[in-house]
Amino acid sequence: MMIETGHFALVLAFALSLAQVVLPLVGARTGDARLMATGRPVAITCFAMTALAFAALVMAYVLSDFSVVNVFENSHSQKPMLYKVTGTWGNHEGSMLLWVLILTLFGALVAAFGRNLPATLQATVLSVQGMVGAAFFLFILMTSNPFARLNPAPIEGRDLNPILQDIGLAIHPPLLYLGYVGFSVCFSFAVAALIEGRIDAAWARWVRPWTLVAWVFLTGGIAMGSFWAYYELGWGGFWFWDPVENASFMPWLAGTALLHSAIVMEKRGALKIWTLLLSILTFSLSLLGTFLVRSGVLTSVHAFASDPSRGVFILAILVFFIGGALALFAWRSQSLAPGGLFHPISREGALVLNNLFLSTATATVLVGTLYPLAIEAVTGDKISVGEPFFNLTFGPVFAVLLVAVPFGPLLAWKRGDLFAAAQRLTMAFALAALAGILALLFLDRNAALAALGIGLAFWLVFGALTDLALRAGIGKVTPRTALRRLVGLPRSAHGTALAHLGLGLSTLGVVAVVTLQTETILTMKPGETVDVADYTLRFEALSPHRGPNYTEDQGIFPVFNADGDRIATIMSSKRLYTARRMPTTEAGIETLGLSQLYVSLGDETDDGGVVVRIWWKPLVTLIWLGALVMMIGGTLSLADRRLRVGAPARPRKAEPAAAAP
């Protein structure tokens, strides 16, 4: 009964989304206020119905109702409760349901908090949002129904893929989808502007908070995914340039560009058409990502669905929305008035440069991801495009962008003075150079690349701090006045500085791990010790354990510092999940300061030893802490008074909680 209720709610949500497409749009085109007003309640009800369907599926998982195919295939009665719940979206059907849940959530948010929007714009936005929803509801109902029944019901389920039985599954996909799908609002705003044929600085002000929300969540989602892969997959990599990772990275790059170009549009009325195009492209890349992951075109570590009929369906959705939006863009964008003027050396100019490099970076990732597919389709040859390619192409493009970052906020609008900006950055540059030189002297004399990278990271950090210091007038006014000014700065100024600072921290983490990590591979017998970095690890024993739905061999490694004091104990294990007979490695990780010791177990040898792989990962935690700082920056910027005019409500208190991962 509950399942049928959920199924029915889903069909109803589909019907409602069709109403949401037609009624407000007709109202907006004919000027009928009553029809336009229907959009709001319909969008909110559509979300409520989707939420009901989703809740029904979650309940089926919680109760281990194996008469539902989806639950049977992805759950197990002995599974811990958390993973029963999160398992709801740990599979194709459930994750698509989460996708539309978040899509309709954003529709409902536009309906609830967009009261200050012009009525026709809001109605048109809701209509476009409804179109995306309708397409995906149809997709779920026709190819990926999570409520299909099984008769007779099996006694036990097949269990969830053990890799996914992790707290990461509770956090990563919801955050990622909030980001991915959040960009749908920007898309709807862009298409609505094209339909209305009107776009101005106010439009940018309405769109920017939505972009920020999506960006903050996507940043968190990607960082969480990277962290999850790092500790779960057992070889300590944090980014693999895997097609599925690229699929989430591309909307982030384009969304970051959009965030910056929307500033120019809002403040100076310039770059209107470009901002519109970016809004369309960012969500198009989200759709492309959904297609790549869900269609099974790419087989990758993360893809857990492959079914050609689904692929063709999503491809049709993709072609309709991207093609339609771009055609509309080509047709209508000429009629939009071009924006303001500015000198190349100016804040606007810097943001254009930012957009040029971010767009190039996005295109590089896009081409690298799709090229093997294109080559195979055209010539039948198979080629691979992996990490070395991206390091050689994406790497330099992004590095140049990073060098330019500190200049941007220091240039004036309209016409800036590059020399003056450079002068004010002298201190930051000197400190960054010092950091690089110190790295060269003390860490590794041969690592010129490491020194350069570390210098670059500190350049970003000190550049961001310089911006704040200058605005507060530190050194020019009394410390007390400076502090008061610092606190009194607009939140968006703090947001910018924090986001750039976070970028610097992440860069530092990446550079340190890539260039300075050490790896030790050896066979250890109980009682043997090994020195790694400044620490000594002893292998104590390998002892068997039983978990709720797995058995494991746990290796125990006490860690001693240079003085011989025992400072930690690392547990690293090999698990066997009984339902699927699937083995996994659970790496043992100890955080020491900002760095980590990472221990992975291998096979046992005949003479009673075990193969152990130990990494020293210097400053590795900064990769994700930096992302967290970026998210805080984005959230602060969202709380800026100026933006709250068009922002969802006045969520002064709610926001930090919403952004915390």
Added chain:
Amino acid sequence: MRPTARHLAAGLLVLAWAWAIPALAVEPDEVLDDPALEERARALSVNLRCLVCQNQSIDDSNAELAKDLRVLVRERLVAGDSDKEVIDFVVARYGEFVLLRPRFSLRNAALWATPAVLLVVGGMFIFLNSRAKRSGPLPLSAEERKKLDAILRKSRDTD
């Protein structure tokens, strides 16, 4: 395309991947005695794809085939091959699919050229655009202002 074959391949991939997890990548017994040679082997391995894995290099992978390839690379190095010879040998056996960094070839031109071409074309577009815009509404120079004033004065005088 061939859904069945592809399905089977995908299924096999998942199977191979799942089954291969507990062993580790580079194992102690594979490591060469000569550290310089071992370093070269590692550098080469990072660029070679584990054929049965999903986007993993043989350096990261623990599949049997990856191990075989690692051993093969080391054998060739010990036999005195140069890095290029080792790579050519592996490509001759397994095709270009094995390279994680595609070769610079005509076929891959669009792949490698994209970033540079976009930067140049985009940069030129922005540059030309900003020049075109500047030529329009920039304020008059001091000389122009003088001329204009002179003309205006003249016309006022004649009135």
